[in-house]
Amino acid sequence: MRYLPLTQIDRDAMLGVIGVATIDDLFVDVPEAARLDGPIHGLPMHASEMAVERHMSALSRKNLTAGDAPFFLGCGAYKHHVPASVDHLIQRGEFLTAYTPYQPEIAQGTLQMLFEFQTQVARLLGTDVANASMYDGSTACWEAIGMARRITKRGKAILSSGLHPHYVSVAKTMAKFTGDALETSAPTLGADTDIDALIAAIDKDTSCVVVQYPDILGRIADLKPLADACHANKALLIAVVTEPVALGAIKAPGEMDADIVVGEGQSLGVGLQFGGPYVGLFGCKEKYVRQMPGRLCGETLDADGRRGFVLTLSTREQHIRREKATSNICTNSGLCALAFSIHMTLLGEAGLRQLAAINHAGAVAAAERLSQVPGVELVTTSFFNEFTLKLPVEARPIVRTLADRGILAGVSLGRLYPGEDALANGLVVAVTETTTAEDVETLAAALQEVLA
Incomplete structure (x- = not known):
């Protein structure tokens, strides 16, 4: 498709249709401090390709990289x-795309990979089911809070002081649009977690308690007493795992009766990459599967009795009426999920x-x-x-x-x-x-x- 830039007349006509005066009016929800007020400092307005390469290379040399x-x-x-084999395999032509095909049944390899990914994630998190991935850990955490609201019909979430503050920030941003009340606090610089305080805070209005495992200070707690307290009050326990390698040594949250377990899968198969893209993990108890956001791939038999894979559940706005969608999550981190799955397969x-x-x-x-x-x-x-x-x-x-x-x-x-x-x-x-x-x-x- 040719690139046809818009003229000012085109832009004015579009702005008139949607009822705003300028393009800047479309970004009023973005904090002013996060908006540029002009060109990016240090970049020329135009230059040759070679000049841009030299300039960007010089900028990159200012970084102190992880290696x-x-x-x-x-x-x-x-x-x-x-392992080098992860990068080699994800670059095969049949895999090198961030998108799941919109006619998924014709892409059996992609669906099988996502099916295997779901199996690995469910076993790792200790949950009955897992979806085909989310954007990252922080957005998966918010989606879990939204899911708890739909299940319990309550609107107050208690967030552990040990939950990553960036995850808290994402939840606060999204809660502005849903009306959820979020109870948050900063951690104490000590060896004890806030499990007892979380248990004491649960009441009849609580939809869920969100706890990180291990938490932001690295502390590990037994989640079973918290899960019992949540269930006694008809609330859900959401566990957040930002370091999935830990689950090779410590008990999975699902085994301690967490209802929803989410996390960041970057540790397996995905490099640091200056902060992304990463891959969100999401698992839950089977009885809540229809409220789970994202996609779920399943295994079946075709008309000839051969093994095949299908998109079993996709309660997102692109597939059902918008008002019935569980989430506006519009894709899954397919390539990063593949890298995760390959690394997990290599490890066993x-x-x-x-x-x-x-x-x-x-x-x-x-x-x-x-x-x-x-x-x-x-x-x-x-x-x-x-x-x-x-x-x-x-x-x-x-x-x-x-x-x-x-x-x-x-x-x-x-x-x-x-x-x-x-x-x-x-x-x-x-x-x-x-x-x-x-x-x-x-x-x-x-x-x-x-x-x-």
């Missing part, structure tokens, strides 16, 4: 080793458990070493591959100083919770199979020097 430094960042996005159950064990052992060793630095206190006593340190000073300037030295030391809680002075000294450190003992020693030595 070029000791790397301890986490908080929802993790650096894991992705034994491989995932071994990978989880390596991650945990590395994190324990790192926590022991870093807590030996004078003035540094280990906050998290129960964790998988991510833990929180309390520094004797504000963590954010320390992180910047170490980044200038070529060490990506972790995520400061002051960055995640600006204005929360009680959290300012907190530093969340993640360790994976890609972290070496030399990396840990480099961080420990540098941390001791800058804190002296």
Whole structure:
């Protein structure tokens, strides 16, 4: 199709039809601070292709990338080793698209892959069923809250203080349009989770309780008492998993009677990629399947008795009347789901458990070493591959100083919770199979020097 740019007359006619004066009127819901007031600084208005390539290459060299430094960042996005075969397979011609075909039954390979992905996710999360993926973990979390509202006919969600603040932010944004009341708070810089406080907060108006597992500080809690309290009040328990590798070592939320389990699948098969695209995981109990957003692929037999795959359930607005749609989620992260599924297949159950064990052992060793630095206190006593340190000073300037030295030391809680002075000294450190003992020693030595 040829590209035919619009004239100003075309634009004016379109604006007149929809009833706004300018294009800017279409973006009034975007905060002013997030809008550009002119061209992007540093980019020329026009240039040759070669000049643009040189300019963009120069800009890229200013980045300190994950593979070029000791790397301890986490908080929802993790650096894991992705086998080369994953990238090779997802680039095959029959797979290299982000879209699920709109006549899905003719794409048996794509449907079979999504069917296998669903099976893997359901087993990983401990749920009866799983869908064919969501955009990412944060939007999956919001979709779960919306699903709980439809099931319980209630409009108040209690969000754990240990839920990732970015997930909370997405939920708050969406709740503006649905009227859901969200109860939120900042975490306490300590070893204990807020499970008891969540149980105490549940009442007859509660649709769901949302808890992260492990939480933003890396803490792990038994979710069964919380699930029991939710069900006693006819509310649902939603568990959020941002590090799926953890489920190779700790009990799946579905096994602790969570009703809906969602998460971010980036750790398996998908690189960091400067923040996306990622892949959302979504599973639930079978009795709630018709309220689940997104797509569900199923297995059947064709007219000749041969195994085949179909789009079994798709309660989204593109397939049924808009007012009956469960969600406006318009696609699934098909290519990232494929990468996830390939990586999971290569690992197998034994491989995932071994990978989880390596991650945990590395994190324990790192926590022991870093807590030996004078003035540094280990906050998290129960964790998988991510833990929180309390520094004797504000963590954010320390992180910047170490980044200038070529060490990506972790995520400061002051960055995640600006204005929360009680959290300012907190530093969340993640360790994976890609972290070496030399990396840990480099961080420990540098941390001791800058804190002296």
